[in-house]
Amino acid sequence: MKILGLHERTAIGRMTAVVVxxxxxxxxxxxxxxxxxxxxxxxxxxSSTTGALASGTLSITFANVPKADPAVGSDEAxxxxxxxxxxxxxxxxxxxxxxxxxxxxxxxxxxxxxYTFTIRQGVKFHNGDTLSASDVAFSMNRLTTIGQGYSYxxxxxxxSITASDSSTVVIKLKQSFGxxxxxxxxxxxxxxxxxxxxxxxxxTQYGSNKDYGSAWLLTHDAGSGPYSISAANLESSMTFSAFxxxxxxxxxNQPSTVQMLGSTSSTQALFSSHQxxxxxxxxxxxxxxxxxxxxxxKLATIPTVNEMYLMLNTKAAPTDDVYVxxxxxxxxxxxxxxxxxxxGSKPSAGPVPTSLPGHNSNIPASAQNIALAKQTIAKSKxxxxxxxxxxxxxxxxxxxAEQKLALQFASDMQQIGITVQVLQQPWLTVVADLAxxxxxxxxxxxxxxxxxxxxxxxxxxxxxxxxxxxxEQNEWLQNSTLxxxxxxALSTLDQTARFQAYAGVQxxxxxxxxxxxxxxxxxxxxxxPTVVNWYAANxxxxxxxxxxxxxxxxxxFPSQLSxxx
Amino acid sequence: xxxxxxIFVQYFYWVQxxxxxxxxxxxxxxxxxxxxxxxxxxxTVELIAVAAIIDLLIAVPxxxxxxxxxxxxxxxxxxxxxYIGIAIPSFVVAxxxxxxxxxxxxxxxxxxxxxxxxxxxxxxxxxxxIDSLLTGNFGAFGDALWHLVLPAFALALGPxxxxxxxxxxxxxxxxHSDYTLSEISHGLPERTIALKYLMxxxxxxxxxxxxxxxxxxxxxxxxxxxxxxxxxxxxxxLNAMLSKDLNAIVAVVLxxxxxxxxxxxxxDLVVGYLDPRIRLRGRSGE
Numbered sequence: 060m061k062i063l064g065l066h067e068r069t070a071i072g073r074m075t076a077v078v079v080x081x082x083x084x085x086x087x088x089x090x091x092x093x094x095x096x097x098x099x100x101x102x103x104x105x106s107s108t109t110g111a112l113a114s115g116t117l118s119i120t121f122a123n124v125p126k127a128d129p130a131v132g133s134d135e136a137x138x139x140x141x142x143x144x145x146x147x148x149x150x151x152x153x154x155x156x157x158x159x160x161x162x163x164x165x166x167x168x169x170x171x172x173x174y175t176f177t178i179r180q181g182v183k184f185h186n187g188d189t190l191s192a193s194d195v196a197f198s199m200n201r202l203t204t205i206g207q208g209y210s211y212x213x214x215x216x217x218x219s220i221t222a223s224d225s226s227t228v229v230i231k232l233k234q235s236f237g238x239x240x241x242x243x244x245x246x247x248x249x250x251x252x253x254x255x256x257x258x259x260x261x262x263t264q265y266g267s268n269k270d271y272g273s274a275w276l277l278t279h280d281a282g283s284g285p286y287s288i289s290a291a292n293l294e295s296s297m298t299f300s301a302f303x304x305x306x307x308x309x310x311x312n313q314p315s316t317v318q319m320l321g322s323t324s325s326t327q328a329l330f331s332s333h334q335x336x337x338x339x340x341x342x343x344x345x346x347x348x349x350x351x352x353x354x355x356x357k358l359a360t361i362p363t364v365n366e367m368y369l370m371l372n373t374k375a376a377p378t379d380d381v382y383v384x385x386x387x388x389x390x391x392x393x394x395x396x397x398x399x400x401x402x403g404s405k406p407s408a409g410p411v412p413t414s415l416p417g418h419n420s421n422i423p424a425s426a427q428n429i430a431l432a433k434q435t436i437a438k439s440k441x442x443x444x445x446x447x448x449x450x451x452x453x454x455x456x457x458x459x460a461e462q463k464l465a466l467q468f469a470s471d472m473q474q475i476g477i478t479v480q481v482l483q484q485p486w487l488t489v490v491a492d493l494a495x496x497x498x499x500x501x502x503x504x505x506x507x508x509x510x511x512x513x514x515x516x517x518x519x520x521x522x523x524x525x526x527x528x529x530x531e532q533n534e535w536l537q538n539s540t541l542x543x544x545x546x547x548a549l550s551t552l553d554q555t556a557r558f559q560a561y562a563g564v565q566x567x568x569x570x571x572x573x574x575x576x577x578x579x580x581x582x583x584x585x586x587x588p589t590v591v592n593w594y595a596a597n598x599x600x601x602x603x604x605x606x607x608x609x610x611x612x613x614x615x616f617p618s619q620l621s622x623x624x
Numbered sequence: 625x626x627x628x629x630x631i632f633v634q635y636f637y638w639v640q641x642x643x644x645x646x647x648x649x650x651x652x653x654x655x656x657x658x659x660x661x662x663x664x665x666x667x668t669v670e671l672i673a674v675a676a677i678i679d680l681l682i683a684v685p686x687x688x689x690x691x692x693x694x695x696x697x698x699x700x701x702x703x704x705x706x707y708i709g710i711a712i713p714s715f716v717v718a719x720x721x722x723x724x725x726x727x728x729x730x731x732x733x734x735x736x737x738x739x740x741x742x743x744x745x746x747x748x749x750x751x752x753x754i755d756s757l758l759t760g761n762f763g764a765f766g767d768a769l770w771h772l773v774l775p776a777f778a779l780a781l782g783p784x785x786x787x788x789x790x791x792x793x794x795x796x797x798x799x800h801s802d803y804t805l806s807e808i809s810h811g812l813p814e815r816t817i818a819l820k821y822l823m824x825x826x827x828x829x830x831x832x833x834x835x836x837x838x839x840x841x842x843x844x845x846x847x848x849x850x851x852x853x854x855x856x857x858x859x860x861x862l863n864a865m866l867s868k869d870l871n872a873i874v875a876v877v878l879x880x881x882x883x884x885x886x887x888x889x890x891x892d893l894v895v896g897y898l899d900p901r902i903r904l905r906g907r908s909g910e
Binding site: 116118126128131261262263273274277290292293294295296316318320321323324325328329331332334 | 645646649653654655656659660663664719722723726727730734735736737740741744850851852853854855856859860863
């Protein structure tokens, strides 16, 4: 057995030598990398028109890498990217109002069917092209033709859009739509010339517009916003660089570079090692809390325009009885839910999230009152034999925290004699079962919210007959009077009158108890307040999907990272 | 989409599309699947290639040492290491490496292919290490290599363990074969015996498994790429499955199948080179 020892060792020794050489090469490479990174001056430190940019990269995780095509993106990451890369005619404020953006002025015809916008002059796209009214018309036509993303906000209403000259856009509507101006925060303006130069004849085709630049716009931009896309990998991250030629200038300490990463299993390690400065909201709440308790970290709870609804089937026994529904809403322990299960969230007050403009503030916040619930259920036609009518409750298996909500509900209902059959269902099964009245459960817990900055958005999508049979309505209201009231409110041009109409609709819905308003959803994230001064975390959120991440209004202090230890 | 056509007609259109560059639109990325393959495949190929190199450099010497010192303490040590390597799933190894060498000691990066401060090299092959060397960007080369270490090692550990055991068995078998004893009795130099007559035949079963392991790595990399946020083809495949993106899933299966077939052809060639009996049988037409 020892015969080959010496030469075997020689052979192994040679292999070892090869390994050592490779390792040495790697060490040289890594050293070269360090030398190159330490000797290269930081990028994007050029001075700006109004404020010096902060060097370094602000990194934030989201649920996914954004889809930054204005005709495609509509989720949180996509909406955040679009808000930064593209300009819109109007811009939302934290007060729930609109301010001028590309539109310096506008007139609305008395019938509410014609909108005439004056477009800001001198605005440059990231490639140096000048923005004109025809770009606005092109962007709307592209959005409604492709029919994805936020197209649904405009497609039912737009009759025509024309650029009468380089600074004037005229939009004609098929029917009056009161919140039209508000919805325009979702019309992102592209550079027509640049998009047309990048249209290709592969993928989905749109006649002479070929693919409308869709493939190119997934990883590039044709915008004029405060940031441009500097690098994109649809599997990992998208990087944005501050646009120093932005028409509204730059802000002091505005981050020069921002990286939006798709949420990873490594988010905790990345945040703890300060490689990301703001986490996504999709980590388990206990994880967010743990991260926020780290050195220099803080918890941000930010209001959204979403609400957790326990949708009650008004066509199935026993929830077809209004007294049963009312008693259920009185019996639920809301404080236990917001304090123990969905911590950071707030009690709801009616069918519209409280942070949404147009919410009826006269509707009381949801609260438990078991004694009152017992009195109410005694008036029900099912009183005395509720045991014969078990309540079927669906919770969505993809959201584990909803199980606790379901169990809390079952426990509370037991106190008023209602038996609850808790069923875990995959989302696609929930969608399929809600499509038919026969298969729809008595109760299902679903989070839903507004698409634009007004109560009308929720009232229309949740409670009109148009949404019956979709996941947005298990109530099966099918109430033509209510449909008319919502439609009438939406077509009201005067905002004050429209909000009053919204309030009336909310009261009417509330009095029928079709829904248990569990809580207003607040998103929780961990962040480093000394490193990034974030308006949304400081009590000035813009509760419209994506607009809490308008990077131009961030202040970034990368030098503070070293102080975190 | 020809959904109203019979299934074989649909299949014809699909095959036609594959050869004309129309792989269908991916729902996940909303562009031609072929573009996705072109963008994401190189990073996975690079990861698998580095894992394969690590695998070969460690598995063969380990197996050789274990076989040479069979049933000794060294062999037992290698055996334990091998069993551990086989028993622990690669994603667990990945997380442990990430926590210990990435988060704990900061020796290696936790995620990604390059650091935020490093600009990607111009795309030539899509493999950052190769492209950075071709463009003389040694900083990017070092950074790319630095990012490759943990995911590649996590990916390689299972195959290392398996192949080390196979190599060890082959060495033990060949060490006691008649031809080895004959070579010794004829006074051949020990170096020649070790490298030419012992190592080469022992490599044949190892290389066969090695090739299969490499071609299977595209599937093994699914979770590794997820954990290290590696923007590769396997992660793309995982996302495609989660979003039921059929065009993308078909492309992933197609590419994985091609890689598997190519790896097997290559291993046949290598085995033919290593084993003259196979080569000679091929020539004589047997």
